[in-house]
Amino acid sequence: QYPPITTDQERTRYRLDFTADHDDYLKLYEEVTRLRNQFQQMKQEQKLKMANSEIPE
Numbered sequence: 001q002y003p004p005i006t007t008d009q010e011r012t013r014y015r016l017d018f019t020a021d022h023d024d025y026l027k028l029y030e031e032v033t034r035l036r037n038q039f040q041q042m043k044q045e046q047k048l049k050m051a052n053s054e055i056p057e
Helices: 008-053
Strands: none
Touching: none
16 A cells, blocks of 8 residues: 655655554444443353243242
8 A cells, every 4th residue: 555665754644644543443442342342241141141040940
């Protein structure tokens, strides 16, 4: 996507592009991690409820 850097101006532009994209990436990564943790917690709760419902009273 990017040719070799040959000037300081290109270096600065590429660095700004990276920083902007990286900030977006970090925000999305945090959101995905939060959602993954929620699903894992719900899965554990479901397993516990299913195990408890199988115990005869």
